[in-house]
Amino acid sequence: MRRGYLPTYLPTYTHTHAMLLRIPYTAPFTALPPLPSSATTLPAAVTAVANFLAHARSTVVLSGAGISVASGLPDYRGAKGTYTLNKEYRPTFFSEFVHGDRARRRYWARSFLGWRGVEGVRPNRGHDAVARLWRGGWVGGVVTQNVDSLHTAADADLPVTNLHGLLATIVCLTCRTTYPRAAFQLALRTLNPSWAAFLDQLREDPSTPVRRNPDGDIDVPGVEYESFRYPPCKTCLENPAYRGRIPVDNDGAALPSTVRFHSEADTQGHAHVPGVLKPTLVFFGESVLQAVKDEAEARVDAADAILVLGSSLATYSAWRLVRRAREQGKKIGVVNLGGVRGEAEFWSDGGGRVGARYRLGDGRDGVRVEFDVGEVLDGAVEVLLRTDQREKNILAAHA
Numbered sequence: 269m270r271r272g273y274l275p276t277y278l279p280t281y282t283h284t285h286a287m288l289l290r291i292p293y294t295a296p297f298t299a300l301p302p303l304p305s306s307a308t309t310l311p312a313a314v315t316a317v318a319n320f321l322a323h324a325r326s327t328v329v330l331s332g333a334g335i336s337v338a339s340g341l342p343d344y345r346g347a348k349g350t351y352t353l354n355k356e357y358r359p360t361f362f363s364e365f366v367h368g369d370r371a372r373r374r375y376w377a378r379s380f381l382g383w384r385g386v387e388g389v390r391p392n393r394g395h396d397a398v399a400r401l402w403r404g405g406w407v408g409g410v411v412t413q414n415v416d417s418l419h420t421a422a423d424a425d426l427p428v429t430n431l432h433g434l435l436a437t438i439v440c441l442t443c444r445t446t447y448p449r450a451a452f453q454l455a456l457r458t459l460n461p462s463w464a465a466f467l468d469q470l471r472e473d474p475s476t477p478v479r480r481n482p483d484g485d486i487d488v489p490g491v492e493y494e495s496f497r498y499p500p501c502k503t504c505l506e507n508p509a510y511r512g513r514i515p516v517d518n519d520g521a522a523l524p525s526t527v528r529f530h531s532e533a534d535t536q537g538h539a540h541v542p543g544v545l546k547p548t549l550v551f552f553g554e555s556v557l558q559a560v561k562d563e564a565e566a567r568v569d570a571a572d573a574i575l576v577l578g579s580s581l582a583t584y585s586a587w588r589l590v591r592r593a594r595e596q597g598k599k600i601g602v603v604n605l606g607g608v609r610g611e612a613e614f615w616s617d618g619g620g621r622v623g624a625r626y627r628l629g630d631g632r633d634g635v636r637v638e639f640d641v642g643e644v645l646d647g648a649v650e651v652l653l654r655t656d657q658r659e660k661n662i663l664a665a666h667a
């Protein structure tokens with residue numbers, strides 16, 4: 269094991285592969301040939317996507333990690349849909365985070381090290397193109413699986429449903445107070461000077477073998493996370509109702525709880541200890557909030573077409589939105605490198621075969637292309653601004 273780059277004051281342990289859990293989806297999906305079948309070149313793909321958008325009254329965009337790759341964020345899957353980036357990635361599951369101080373130390377340590385890679389990212393031309401499509405009236409709204417806030421960074425007015433939450437804020441599981449993640453980073457830095465020194469060392473030496481994950485955390489093989497300290501919610505600490513029930517050390521960092529505290533929140537399946545802070549992103553093993561589900565469904569229901577951008581739809585909460593659109597007879601478009609879950613059914617004529625109107629059409633009834641999201645959308649916006657003279661589009665061209 270390569271450990272030479274680790275500062276000696278960080279205790280280490282041997283990585284036990286047998287203990288790694290797997291996240292639920294790892295098998296590759298088979299990619300369909302392009303639709304229409306003529307869309308084998310970038311210009312043809314651009315034209316097909318432009319036709320798709322031009323002939324819909326309103327399209328809802330469903331985006332995934334693939335749209336943020338050009339911003340420097342990693343995708344979970346490689347181009348062939350396999351889980352190539354980080355086979356050993358073992359995410360923290362919701363229940364272990366909520367119930368285990370140990371899991372929280374591990375999570376926050378990795379998140380602390382990975383934060384810089386997330387904080388500095390900017391929207392790319394894929395996000396910009398989506399915003400322009402909305403300004404132009406072709407796109408009615410966006411549902412994203414990404415937790416990186418980049419759609420909003422591209423256009424603060426763009427209607428976005430963040431299906432899996434956001435990384436930029438943290439929330440107290442007891443009192444629901446939210447805090448900016450950036451400020452929390454400073455608190456973590458203060459409580460963990462040796463980790464802060466390690467982080468500075470990582471910045472200076474980019475060749476250090478670490479693995480970034482799209483949720484903004486980082487894997488450093490061989491590190492013992494137990495020494496990492498994190499603070500509980502300030503609001504709860506000051507709440508007399510919780511006096512003495514939130515164990516903290518002299519610096520205000522959470523102490524491992526040897527006693528099981530049964531708070532009111534506990535009966536709702538939340539933390540045993542009051543004041544546990546969690547990022548507002550949805551963890552594996554955690555449910556999407558009903559209000560968020562409803563909003564995402566309303567966006568699908570309000571559109572007559574759905575355009576999937578940079579997602580293999582491996583996550584059920586995203587896939588079911590496309591299934592819903594299909595059940596409503598809506599048009600489906602996909603721009604993705606690699607296969608998409610169940611996509612053969614999206615354009616089926618009922619007999620399991622892709623219908624001729626999709627294969628031989630011009631993209632208006634359905635489109636499936638395998639090119640970079642930013643390139644395709646950028647081109648499609650240009651085509652639409654030239655050719656699709658909707659009244660509102662003319663306004664948008666000057667926005």
Ligand SMILES: [Zn+2]
Binds near residue numbers: 445
């Ligand atoms: Zn609180």
